[in-house]
Amino acid sequence: xxxxxxxxxxxxxxxxxxxxxxxxxxxxxxxxxxxxxxxxxxxxxxxxxxxxxxxxxxxxxxxxxxxxxxxxxxxxxxxxxxxxxxxxxxxxxxxxxxxxxxxxxxxx
Numbered sequence: 192x193x194x195x196x197x198x199x200x201x202x203x204x205x206x207x208x209x210x211x212x213x214x215x216x217x218x219x220x221x222x223x224x225x226x227x228x229x230x231x232x233x234x235x236x237x238x239x240x241x242x243x244x245x246x247x248x249x250x251x252x253x254x255x256x257x258x259x260x261x262x263x264x265x266x267x268x269x270x271x272x273x274x275x276x277x278x279x280x281x282x283x284x285x286x287x288x289x290x291x292x293x294x295x296x297x298x299x
Contacts, residue, residue, distance in 0.1 A: 192258065193299070199296070200255055202292040206289060206292065213281070232270060239275075267292060267293060268292070
């Protein structure tokens with residue numbers, strides 16, 4: 192078992208919590224076409240926070256549940272900084288959770 196799994200799981204919970212606290216968590220599932228985008232982060236069909244909720248978190252949870260190999264690298268924190276550049280102060284907790292996620296993945 193990869194020793195990073197518990198830390199990755201903790202970060203996923205923190206990311207979800209931050210999305211909820213910020214009011215960026217949605218109860219409305221995007222349509223299947225939006226979720227099937229081939230663009231990185233589904234940039235053409237979803238907002239970044241929607242991608243986190245409906246694509247990133249579910250995929251990572253499947254990886255953990257199935258004990259599949261973790262990604263070799265992650266730059267999700269940098270993407271979040273670009274997306275939220277105009278409100279970095281208000282999303283500090285989310286950015287921190289995403290950056291720590293990147294760090295844990297890079298330890299692999």
